[in-house]
Amino acid sequence: SQTIHQWPATLVQPVGSPLSLECTVEGTSNPNLYWYRQAAGRGLQLLFYSVGIGQISSEVPQNLSASRPQDRQFILSSKKLLLSDSGFYLCAWGDTYTEAFFGQGTRLTVV
């Protein structure tokens, strides 16, 4: 069966520090992969999606970037975090014609 792993679960980082969140998927090949952010009082915002290795599409301009170095690995990064980067980050994979599968999320607090 397919599983999705996302880590860390929580993270507190100072402003200006770098960020690396990792997501891996097991049990499927060539999945579509997604990064979402959920800020307090707001809906889920789609940040990036990838349909294959090295293929990244950005939905909104921001302080973040994404990479897909392997088929089932998706990484969210920042060189210098801002306070506004705080939020709940969710990785997901799936075929959106049927359903999307979400990881358990990373709570990022930038201080």
Place this chain on the structure above:
Amino acid sequence: SQQGEEDPQALSIQEGENATMNCSYKTSINNLQWYRQNSGRGLVHLILIRSNEREKHSGRLRVTLDTSKKSSSLLITASRAADTASYFCAPLLSGGGADGLTFGKGTHLIIQP
């Protein structure tokens, strides 16, 4: 992709009552999906209804779709405390797919014991 808008934003009912939440969207869709999110967790897929379907059931869940009104509703019958969560709809555009589902702010459902 397009975003659905859930209504109401918050809903509080007594255990055992039925809960109804609505979703509106703007353009033609391939399907519409409902998800649940428990506090501090990822989203979990609940049910998918295709554009040529009008109603679908899964356990205590009933979903309707009215493509003429561009709206959907999710009914949870005989609610339980464990149903307390946020519920999101995700319409998938006709022809869309790989660029991901988008979600609104959801309906925050509280079941009072």
